Amino acid sequence: MSNADEQAGPTVSGTLAHRVPDLGALELLLAVARLGSLGGAARELGITQPAASSRIRSMERQLGVALVDRSPRGSRLTDAGALVTDWARRIVEAAEAFDVGAQALRVRRDSRLRVAASMTIAEYLLPGWLLALRAQRPDTAVSLHAGNSTVVAERLLSDEADLGFVEGLSVPAGLDSAVIAHDRLIVVTAPAHAWARRRRSLAAEELASTPLILREKGSGTRQVLDAALGGLARPLIELSSTTAVKAAAVSGAGPAVLSELAVGEELAMRRLVSVPLDGVALARDLRAVWPTGHRPTGPARDLLSLTRG
Numbered sequence: 001m002s003n004a005d006e007q008a009g010p011t012v013s014g015t016l017a018h019r020v021p022d023l024g025a026l027e028l029l030l031a032v033a034r035l036g037s038l039g040g041a042a043r044e045l046g047i048t049q050p051a052a053s054s055r056i057r058s059m060e061r062q063l064g065v066a067l068v069d070r071s072p073r074g075s076r077l078t079d080a081g082a083l084v085t086d087w088a089r090r091i092v093e094a095a096e097a098f099d100v101g102a103q104a105l106r107v108r109r110d111s112r113l114r115v116a117a118s119m120t121i122a123e124y125l126l127p128g129w130l131l132a133l134r135a136q137r138p139d140t141a142v143s144l145h146a147g148n149s150t151v152v153a154e155r156l157l158s159d160e161a162d163l164g165f166v167e168g169l170s171v172p173a174g175l176d177s178a179v180i181a182h183d184r185l186i187v188v189t190a191p192a193h194a195w196a197r198r199r200r201s202l203a204a205e206e207l208a209s210t211p212l213i214l215r216e217k218g219s220g221t222r223q224v225l226d227a228a229l230g231g232l233a234r235p236l237i238e239l240s241s242t243t244a245v246k247a248a249a250v251s252g253a254g255p256a257v258l259s260e261l262a263v264g265e266e267l268a269m270r271r272l273v274s275v276p277l278d279g280v281a282l283a284r285d286l287r288a289v290w291p292t293g294h295r296p297t298g299p300a301r302d303l304l305s306l307t308r309g
Contacts (some may be wrong), residue, residue: 004119023095025059026088028059032068033085038075042131051268074227088242106298107240111301116161118168118220119242120259122146125181126165132306133299140299148219156291163300164289165307167220167259169227176295177287183283184260185224187275188267190252201278209235213256215247224284233257246272257282266308 021029053070055271060067069083077085113133117126120154122144130142145155153172155161163177171177181265185204189195195202208229215221215239225233236254242262250271251258258279266272288304290296294302 017064020091021059021062021088023092024136025055026092028055029059029067029085029088030082032056032075033077033082035072036076038068038070047062059078111140113140113163114135114155114161114304115142115165115302116145116147116152116155117165118149118152119146119163120183120213120221120262123242124259124261125286125296129303129306133303136302136306137299142299146241147177148216149223150218152289156289159245162290163296163303166287166289167284168223169220169284170223171287171289174292175289176292177289178304179285180288180304181286183284183286184199185221185257185284186260186263187247187274187277188263188272189248189258191227191257191270191273192252193273195255195275196273198275201276202280204280207277207280208232210234211254213237213245213254215242215245215261216240219258220284221259224282228280228282 023102026044028041030048031044032038033043035044038052039049039054045052047055056068063084064079065084066078067084068077069078097155113124114129123146126144130144132241133140133142145161146152146154149166149168149172152161152164152166153175156164157174165180166172166177167183187195187207211234214225214233214237217226219240221242222233237248239248242258245256245258246262246266248254249258250266255275263274264270267274288296288307290300
């Protein structure tokens, strides 16, 4: 039976993907045309000769025409095969251009990383993570925008950041998240403050009734404190960075509520004193966040992996 007798009628319905041979089949046909041998084409493409024969037959059935005449002396394109080969060459060249463009996009994506982080994470955790990322990806330029949790969410949702980090009790709307660490807020004062010498733990009512040096509303630190005190925290001063709150507390301006991560050095050197609390839950999760349904890729994915190391 000849090749032509083996052909079914051409497929005339269905999607383009069902009517047009895949790239692997077209590359095989081009190799047969160039080498004049189905076996040689199979070897060049790293497949077996039976697999190559099967692929050619499948393509012939799909198109409804014979493409290759096989004989002991080799494989020769039919007239239809020569015409299809010309079309195949254009498709493969277009696919190669597509691949080059896609690689360029990946290179451009991987050449930069935009991070948005709330203040405590930006100041006390991210520097170490970014140093580790630089060792893995020395050619990636990283930009960091530090702000409160609300600002981090806004930058992610407006495509001004690739990955974010927040400290609040909840995940902002429109974002997916993963817990990367745990933290605890503590009450601290300067050594000269009366609370530094108290013998009993501080109750929630006393904490709520005392003016405190606080982070601004919208920050993760403030969200946790407001939730613990039922929104009754009284601000003595509201400041927009952990460093500013810490400096004000060290100066003796008043008690402050800060991340345990942020005050380790000050507690060790007795510039600040931790005040014990009774019945106030100030633990929180630290989270990486990204737009819902857009899992981090490239450098953002690598940075996320480092936070869990």
